[in-house]
Amino acid sequence: MFVASTYEEPALTSEPVSALSPVRLRTVAEEVADRLTTAIAVGEFLPGQGLPAEREMAQMLDVSRGAVREALSRLDALGVVEIRRGRLGGAFVRESWAEGSAEAVRRTLLPRWEEMEQLFDLCGLVEGTVARAAAERRTEADLAALHTAFEAYRDASSATEEQSADHAFHTALRHAAGNPRLAALALGLSTDAALGFPHYPWGASDDNSSARALREHEALLAAVEAGDPERAGEIAREHFTITAEIIRQALDRGLTS
Known part of the structure; x- marks a missing residue:
């Protein structure tokens, strides 16, 4: 979880502090x-x-x-x-x-953390909408693409292969929603949450995010295939919390290192 930083009053000294000390602007x-x-x-x-x-x-x-x-x-x-x-x-x-x-x-993260938390919440809401639409509108071609991506993830032998298959699965899910504007919105928000890069964060090798993602992909695929929009939306919204948790863990490590 996010660890709040603490503030201590600086010790008083007899040395004058110049109001005109140089301010270093970051490039x-x-x-x-x-x-x-x-x-x-x-x-x-x-x-x-x-x-x-x-x-x-x-x-x-x-x-x-x-x-x-x-x-x-x-x-x-x-x-x-x-x-x-x-x-x-x-x-x-x-x-x-x-x-x-x-x-x-x-x-990178501390100055924008409040905004990041709001973004995580918004991403979850939009991902849920995408999944509900996919469950209602998916075609046989969409299901075939989702199955292919899921199987690639299940059979992946490295984190790089898992990440690639994960990207393919979510791309296929957005396509199955049948609304390019909704798909673009979901992709744009997840890119913002990923600091401007169109890649989902991938957890360390010693956490359980990879195995959890596989289970949730399987459950999400089953809900979309069964045409169950409520179940699909619920899973997708919870699924995005993997991204939020990985970024929170990185900030925790940054604050304690």
Whole structure:
């Protein structure tokens, strides 16, 4: 759960404090570096995975490519990513949690935590609406896509494969809802909750989020296939709390590290 920070009055000293002390403003590149470090810490990008190309990340975060390039250089220096050159190069995740990750997580999440909690609630409501619509409107083709994604998740042999199958399952569910605007809204909100990246956070290997997701995917697929909108909506709304819990756990770790 979220751990509130405590405040202590600074000790009084006899030294004067200048009202004109310099104020250090954070650069866009520093903000992007913190955002990326936090996204990696919550498992949106897993060790061994390549990050999106500079141009793609610049569009996702609405910043310049130069800011992204500088941010990646910072992460490379910290050992969070490895930058490889050449045709198959790019930035690849080395560690999900490295030196400096705790500070980056705090700087990224704490100032917007109230907004994040509101966003988690809204995402759950919208995901429930998507699932109810899918249960009412799904076609045989939709069910086939959901079954394929579910089986890929069930048979996955790595966290990367699970994450890919999870993405496919939720994409198929949004399509089954039969309303592109609703699908776009759900995707946009979940992207906002994931700090601007279209990836669901993935828990640490020692938690139970992966097994829980598999159970809930199975139950959600059964409800959609049975045409039970109330059951589907209930499962989907609860299912999104996995994302919220993973991000809360990352903040807890950032506050106690």
